[in-house]
Amino acid sequence: MAQVADELNVKQSLVQGLIRTxxxxxxxxxxxxxxxxxxxxxxxxxxxxxxxxxxxxxxxxLQDEGGAEDPPRGRAQIRGP
Incomplete structure (x- = not known):
């Protein structure tokens, strides 16, 4: 679970919530x-x-969480077709 949280750049509690829902x-x-x-x-x-x-x-x-104009920075994967 910690690896998934790290990959998604979120807290482990969010991953737990995603599983729960x-x-x-x-x-x-x-x-x-x-x-x-x-x-x-x-x-x-x-x-x-x-x-x-x-x-x-x-x-x-689409609303930003904190009012930021740009998308949050973090690791992103660029996917091809």
Missing amino acids: GELRAFQVGGRGLWRIGRQDVEDYIEQAYRRTAERIVAGD
């Missing part, structure tokens, strides 16, 4: 709080996030 698929190993998130599940989440963002832009409903 079903936005990010994960499975629990052994019932002792060990969670695993598959690579494809992370990729699927990122792809869905891009789609939702594009839909919000088209709808004129």
